[in-house]
Amino acid sequence: MNIFVSENQVKEILSVSNTVNLLEEAMKSLSTGKGFNSPRKRLPASYNGGNLHFMAASWPEKGIAGHKSYVVANGKATFVVILYSTEGEGLLAVIEANLLGQIRTGAASGLASKYLANKDSKKLAVIGSGFQAETQLEAVNSQFNLDEVRVYSRTKEKRDTFAEKMSKKLSIKINPSESSEEATDNCDIISLITSSPIPVISDKQITKGVHINAAGGNNWLRSELSSSSIKKFDFLSCDDINQAKTECKELMEATEKGITSWSNIHELSNVIDEKIIGRKNVEDITLYESLGIAIQDIAAAKYIYDQLK
Structure with missing residues (x-):
């Protein structure tokens, strides 16, 4: 049928x-x-x-x-x-x-956070407040007992609307932030979900213990992180290496510049299957580049x- x-x-x-x-x-x-x-x-x-x-x-x-x-x-x-x-x-x-x-994209970040973030993560920052940001928040919230969520996007009205809508939907407090720095300060998990062609957080905002889902940059013209930031991560992952080689600007630039190599970048599937260990200690900094796969x-x-x- x-x-x-x-x-x-x-x-x-x-x-x-x-x-x-x-x-x-x-x-x-x-x-x-x-x-x-x-x-x-x-x-x-x-x-x-x-x-x-x-x-x-x-x-x-x-x-x-x-x-x-x-x-x-x-x-x-x-x-x-x-x-x-x-x-x-x-x-x-x-x-x-x-x-x-939309649901699949959010769920992928929730899944990556489950395997790569610290198990006792309490604070989430979402950078971006479009429709894709909603499922980013919902998916991560489904995997952790969050006690603080912050959201930042360039337009105050949009981030305020997002915070109000999702607070009601999930029955949690969501704080709109005035800057990305304010949003990410001391957070355990950061989900980036924008279509920005330039980095939306600075290298300084990537601190010990944090896990980052970079979920908006699924073509080579977008870049939510700087290529130089890649050296800060203890564990680099994506959903598909071959797809990342043509779509993920951050990783493409970082490998071209010699900051890292493709052999240091792992598919999340191998973490799930326990072939490799993602996070080894609470201070590790981990990254999941979510491109979206069939x-x-x-x-x-x-x-x-x-x-x-």
Whole structure:
């Protein structure tokens, strides 16, 4: 049976906290060799800017393969996930995936924080207050007993609105900050979720014990951290090394400048599978570069499909 799934249905079915669990299993499959991921490809979609984006994955153990594709043009994007059976059933579902992608992006940061942040983390800073920031906060909050959350973005009205909305939704106190320095001061976890072409926090704001999710820079024109800051991290990770080599500006520049090498950068899947240790002590500084990969999308898509079939 093949079905079409609307954004409203995704909203009803897919929660942030459950998606953290879905991604945990999916990411581990990449380390065990039971899942396969193909990095995002881009194809020009017009003569004035804009691209068709295509990313694919398969997970034979779960009987699925699929892809997410979307066109970005004139500042707008429409996302869709196509889910196939690998067991002879053909097309399973076509899923509208704007919300799915938002939830998946947040869940990836929650998952990385679970494995790389200090277990007793209490303070979270979110840099950025757009719609993607909401699930960043919700996912990290689902993994930790937070007692303080701060948010900073350039526009006071937007960060105040974000703080009010998410305080009500999650029943926690969220403090809008006047600067990124104020927001990150003495925080245990920092989630960066912007489309900035220049760093949004300084090297000085990266202090002992902190874990950082850099979740907004999924193309080589964006940079939420300076390449020089990379030398401060005791553990560097991402979701897919091959994708990072074409999309992650911070890591691309740092490797080109000799600040680090690709051999020092690890896929989160290997931490989840316990092949490597991420955080070794409470003072370690850890980084997760979240680019967004298709195995995460099809894992969420399968869960949605299973609830509706």
